[in-house]
Structure formats: C-alpha cells, structure tokens
Amino acid sequence: MSGNKEEEDPRIHGIKTKIRVVPDFPKKGIMFQDITTVLLDPKAFKDTIDLFVERYRDKNISVVAGIEARGFLFGPPIALAIGAKFVPLRKPKKLPGSYTCIPFI
Template sequence: MSAYLDGDERVRRIAAAIRVVPDFPKPGIMFQDITTLLLDHKAFRDSIDIFVERYKDKNITVVAGIEARGFIFGPPIALAIGAKFVPMRKPKKLPGEVISVEYALEYGTDRMEMHVGAVQSGDRTLIVDDLIATGGTLCAAISLLERVGAEVVECACVIELPELK
C-alpha cells in the first residue's frame, strides 16, 4: 500500500493501527495483527478508501480475495467499485465444482481453489490479501485466474514484508 502513497497521512494511521506481536505463532516471527486495524474504524475505512481510489476507474470486474484475510478487505472494495467478489480458498472449503492450483510453501505445498465459472475469460481482476511476504500465494492466485483467461490487473495488500522477498 505505501509504495505509491508515501506521505499520505492515512497510511501512517493504518500502520499505527496494526499491532505487531513478537514470537507469534512461533519464536522469531513478528506477526502483523490486523485485528487491531479492524477495531479502528477510521483506519479500516482509510485502508478501503485508498484501494477504492486506486481501482475505481480501472474497469475491474472481479475482486478475488485470498483466504482468509483477503475476505475482510475484498468485499467492501468490490462493492465500492461495482465488481463481484470471488473467494479463493484452501482445499475442500468450497462446495460444488472447483478448479485448483498447487503452490510451494517454505516447507511443503498447498492448494488454492475457486468455483468453476466464478471468473470468466476476459474478466479484469484485482487480487486482494492482507499481507505479502514472499509472493507465493499471490503467484498461485495469478496462475489460477490466468488459467481461466482472466486478466490480473494488480494485486493489492495492506501490509508488505520487504525483508522476506
């Protein structure tokens, strides 16, 4: 988020509202806790408003939210820009027919799924998640959306951990 908004007071307010929890969920991890952002209605609104301002005129037809915290930021952005919201979920969470992609984790692999037909060829998509660390999850989402013929316009995250790139 801050990559294009240096100096915007809203970014400072958002950053101040995010609690950093040391050694969670294990020693050495500095967990970025967005629940405190959600408790601050002004900072939460700022986070949504910044994304809406950026994407409202980009003809986005689909906002794809990555489980689970992309489900918090994605729907209000989708509503505000007039796009549909599509959840991208962990395996076996969606009923009905799904398509999936396997992707690498630091230690192992995982899968991401979405409903067949939720995204059409030619849809202009915005992928939303709370945080980008290595980019692996976002790359998987891009792969899945491009497989069905969608154009990924951008990926939007509230928090960036540049030290993990």
C-alpha cells in the same frame, strides 16, 4: 520529502499505527502483523478500504478475488465500491459446492 504519494498520505501512517505487532508468534523470530486492531478501528478500516478503492476505481476491474482470511475481510467492500464481483479463493473442499470458491494451492 520524496515524491511517493503513499508516503505523503497521512492515512497510511494512521493505518500503520493501528497494526499490532506480536513478536515471536506463532514461533520465535516471527513478527506477526495483527490487523485485527485495524478492523476494530472504524476510521483505520475505512481508510484502508478507501485507499484501495481510490487506486483501483477507474481500472475497469470486473472481479476482485480475495484469498481466505484477510482477502475475505477486505475484498468484498472493495469490490462493492468499485462495482465489481467478489470471488473468494480458498483451499479445495473448504467451502461447500464448486460454485462458491475457486480453489488455489
């Protein structure tokens, strides 16, 4: 057995088994990793958040930035759990007001 802590944590295996792989989406040759199935499983979703929180809880992080879509789903609960602010990152003009997002390209 290797010394890699992540390989030893059974939660990681459980999360991996919940990710649905969709071959040839959106085009031939791409293996799309669909995390919707993780979100539909409360244990897998909680385990995912818990793993991030355990990794970053004691790192004195004051802001968690989440890139649109997946970042919007995982960032807020992680930020709340570690006592940080959450900032959504989105393409320019996709959210109203300059204060609601930090644009990225």
